[in-house]
Amino acid sequence: MPIHLPPISRRRFLASTLAASAGALLPRAGWGDEPASDPERFVLFADIHVPADRELAHAGVQPARNLQQAVAAIGRFTRRPSSVLVAGDCAFRRGEPGDYVTIGKLIKPLREAGAPVHLALGNHDDREHLLAAFPDARSQKLAKEVPEKCVSMIETPHADWFLLDSLDRTQVTPGRMGERQLAWLAKALDAKPDKPALVLAHHNPDARKNSNGLLDTQALFDVLVPRRRVKAYFFGHTHGWHLAQQAGIHHVNLPAMVWVFDKAQPRGFVAARLRPDGATLVVHALDHKHPKHGEKVELKWRA
Secondary structure, three states: OOEEEOOOOHHHHHHOOOHHHHHHHOOOOOOOOOOOEEEEEEEEEOOOOEOOOOOOOEOOEOHHHHHHHHHHHHHOOOOEEEEEEEOOOOEOOOOOHHHHHHHHHHHHHHHHOOOOEEEOOOOOOOHHHHHHHOHHHHOOOOOOOOOOOOOEEEEOOOOEEEEOOOOOOOOOOOEOOOHHHHHHHHHHHHHOOOOOEEEEOOOOEOOOOOOOOEOOHHHHHHHHOOOOOEEEEEEOOOOOOEEEEEOOEEEEEOOOOOOOOOOOOOOEEEEEEEEOOEEEEEEEEOOOOOOOOOOEEEEEOOO
C-alpha cells in the first residue's frame, strides 16, 4: 500500500475527539447524507507540504489553509470522487509526526463524506511517522515482495491505478523506485495485460546524470514502455503543471498545492474522469482568476 485512509461514517466522525477542531476549520462536504459517487472520477493532489502548525507560512503560502480550501472545493462538486490520491510530499519538510496529525484533521471531511484518501510518499515524507499517524492504515500489510516500500493497486472499472513509493531518503531531493519495487510492478502489470494501467508516484522522470528527480527513471520505463496496458505516469515534485509523452505514455506533472518556482504555474489540484479509451483532466486552481483554472485536457490512451 501507500497509506490508504478509508471512509469514515458520519456517526464515527461525530464521535471522534477530532470532530470539533476539524469542523471548525472546514465545512462539511456538500454531497448530502448519502452522496452520489462517480467510480471513474478521481481528485489528484501533489506536494501539499502541510506542517503541524496550521498557521505556518512559507514563501508567502500557508499550506494548511490551501489544503483546507481544496477540500472545501471538492465538497462543492456535484458528484463526489471515487478517491483522492496524493502524489507525495504530504509533510512540510522532514515528515514530522505533527505534520501528519494536521493532515489527518484537514482531510477528515473527505473521508467522512465517503471519499477514501490515498497518500503516496515523497522525499519530504517519513514512512514510520506517516504509518504511526494513521493506525487504521497500519493494519494493512505492505506487499511482501517489497517490505521496505509502500506500494499498492486500486482497481476501477476502466483502469487500475498503481501507486508507487519513490521516497529514497527523507529530505534528500532525488527519489528511487528500487529493483524489488520494479519487479513487483512488472509482475502486477503482467497479471492483467489487457486492462489500462495508470501509475502514480512522487518523483518526476529524469534520466540525466545529476538528476533531482527519479534516479532510476530508465529502469522504471524499461518496465512501463513494453507493457502496452500502461497509459500514463502521474507525478509531482517539480511544483509545476506540465504534460508530455514518451512512447505513447502520457507524463502528467500535477500542480503543487503550495509554493511554485515559476509564477506562471497554478497552485491547486486536478480532477480526473476516466473512460475506456482515455481520461479528461481539469485543473482546479486555488486562485480562480488564474488563467489555468478550468483548463481541460483530453488524454487518449495508446493502443
